[in-house]
Amino acid sequence: MVNKSLFKFIVNKFLRMIILLTTLCALTFSLVSHSPIDPVQAYIGADMMKVSHAQREKIEEYWGLNQPPIERFERWGKNLLHGDLGNSMIFRRPVIQVIGERFWASIVLMGLAWVISGLLGFIMGIVSGMQRGKWLGRLIKWYCLTLASTPTFWLGLVLLIVFSVWLKWLPIGLGVPAGVLSADVTLGDRITHLILPAMTLSIVGVANIALHTRQKMIDVMASDYILFARARGESGLQLLFRHGLRNVALPAITLQFASFSELFGGAVLAEQVFSYPGLGQATVQAGLRGDLPLLLGLVLFSAVFVFFGNLTADLIYRVVDPRLKEAGDTV
């Protein structure tokens, strides 16, 4: 029974996603087709003066830029259904390949930051919720609020100054050392280039989850069941481990999955600061240089990414929370 309702729930969600993505694509397409940035100029760059009118028309024809937007959208949509996102103008390769390659670099970065910030933020939230009003609780709250006001890219720059320029412990940028053949890049190189961006994202990511967990912890501690537990003689850490964690963990995990949107945004900035060759950096380049197919592909990808985060959050609630799980049983 539970499987049936769960199945229905997932199908429903996916239908919504398809409609949402279609709307998003249409919106995005109409937005970018009105852009004053000339894709041909963006493609050719400084050599624009040397390009004759005839050559320009040829390029436009090659990219299909001479057709009206509606037709271009139709063609793009049809190709999309066949899994073809077109070719990236700046990388001169299929968009799907570019995204696929950079996906792995980004997923390692984001995954690492996601886990670290989640764990750290959860612990900080619990402590500051328990120590509310005491100096440690206040300090953590103050720190998190300050972090929430910190520009991600500035934090990245500060870490860069400290660890790369002053201490010289870590390299300054790029996902791999410059001037080294990609075959010669070692795992160690990759890791040293990963540390700073991951650190930046982890530090910034702590704030949200910690503040949320803190509030939840305070609510739980003020709840009727904690009152009754105290009336039965439970106190202090016993209360925390027996009832507190149990009731705070679920919303915290859910929140962490629902925060994919901020995570991706943070990754865009961190990757830019550290020239880390991930999806975020590709998004910036595609935008700056007018690479329409790549930009569209990345918009689509980020929407799907956010959607899966939210879907997982919903699913966890349905599968883990007995109130939803066993309620589904009886329906």
Added chain:
Amino acid sequence: MNQLNHALSLEEKPRKIIRFNRRQSTLITILSGLALLTAIIAASFLMSDEAIKTHFEARNLSPSWQHFFGTDWLGRDMFTRTVKGLSLSIGIGLLASTVSVIVALILGMAAATLGKTVDTLISWLVDVFMGLPHLVALILIAFALGSGAKGVIIGVACTHWPNLTRIIRAEVLQLRTSQFVQVSRHMGKSRIWIAVQHLLPHLLPQFFVGLVLLFPHAILHEASITFLGFGLSPHQPAIGVILSESMNYLSVGMWWLAFFPGLSLLVVVRVFDMVGDNLRLMFDPHSAHE
């Protein structure tokens, strides 16, 4: 009388001195926050542009009493650049968040009062905007409108309304079931009349607090998008521009180019956040049980 404190609970003992001062301290925080922000804007107008012109004799100076934040590779005073950049950011942030809050107010009220179709449509729009990472949406809009102040303002305004729209919609739905609104409806008042006479006054606090709390986000996103190269043009004294330029000079040890401007931005954003939080406490004291 033998006064024993209630030491059984997990929480702190009542702090009399702090509690009695809460009202004053809240007011002081709000006023000093506003004073700081006004000072920054005033200073940026009073400072002459002389200091941010090229001075080759004063290039690459580290922070000193003469140049608090040092100078850059063209000899421009970083303190002046920062203050002017902050003032620009505050202006753009204010404009963008005001637009955003007005959009949220209109859409939120429309969703809650104009029937099911409108509600579905607006909720759908909220979902679409929330389905995309903020920054990606910003890049997209800035890309479509071309970079410059226009793109940034519209971009930030367009990406920040969904959350507040949801809050206002929920608030209005709740207000609509309240007695005085029900009575008005039975008396045959029009929807618009009810909205203006009854709903708006209740939503005004929400509106202002929402505005002040949106503000820090707007400034941060303006700086981010400018930093990435989509926002304000490199000729304008924006914090995003300063930080983006500084990246080329960090490896040679000119840390002050990035450190102080970014820190100032952090302080301004944090002050706005504090002002917003304290305003909310004034309007809704139930959130103040601490």
Added chain:
Amino acid sequence: MTIEYNPDDFKSTEIGPGYKSLLEVSDLSVSFVQYQKGLRQRVLKVISNLDISLGSGEILAVVGSSGSGKSLLAHAILGILPNNAICSGKILYKNELLTPERQKKIRGSEITLVPQSVNFLDPLMRVSAQVRTAVRQGNPEEAQKKIFRRYDLSEGVGNQYPFQLSGGMARRVLISAAVINGSKLIIADEPTPGLHPEIVTETLNHLRELTDEGCGVMLITHDISTALQVADKIAVFYAGTTIEITPAADFHGQGQALRHPYTKALWQSLPQNDFTPIPGFQPLPANFSEGCLFAPRCGKITSECTGSLPVMQDLRSGKVRCHHAT
């Protein structure tokens, strides 16, 4: 908690013969510090100068309308008031002062709480596991199985989550969790809210059984007919204080044996009597005045009533707080 303690006050205030004093509360006040719009601060006195006493084998019903601060009385005795509460007065348990340290030690074992609803159970924890957490001595699992057998709860019930329990089962689970350690003083805070009459009777019978075993039960309720079903003694709670303590037997006829005008009016307002409602409303803590808090609604009001809060005085085997009590 602030406790006023004066050894001279050690006189027992039992009502009726044969009860060994278990709990005595005298001059208890509870206040809260609150913020209003614009962050103006005020101190709200929610319970003022309250006196009650309870003996072993006795059921004392504390009756008062909703929102009159009855639950806070329970929390004050257990020592689980929220941190912004300020509490003064004297609580004796077994003739010894109940200090915060002692409260902490005996809460859950000697003194226990039967709460109002399943909201008082951890929503994410199976019922049996929760009942076991309360066990202080011996094997928790055995103790839980034993108490479940006593209250006719099957093993299957133990595996359920609180939200799955039916009304009657929830009652029994809550009582099991409360009395698993053989507590002597049982505070039942509104244990029968909006329940089917059969379940109410069943629950009250469980409480009666416990007093037969020598426990003292304080039954807090807003429903005077529920109270009259089992209570030996009734304390009438009005606007944060007790205005009358009377043997339950005094509720009869036209209420002529009752002492306070409010109690009489309360008795008259029951459906089986005149069904005449009392005009006016109970004042909220923010509007408490100096004088008798019932004065604005009282037919016998004089200038004396608005001047000062009457003290509790003995009157015919009961107590009353009224200048004109007869």
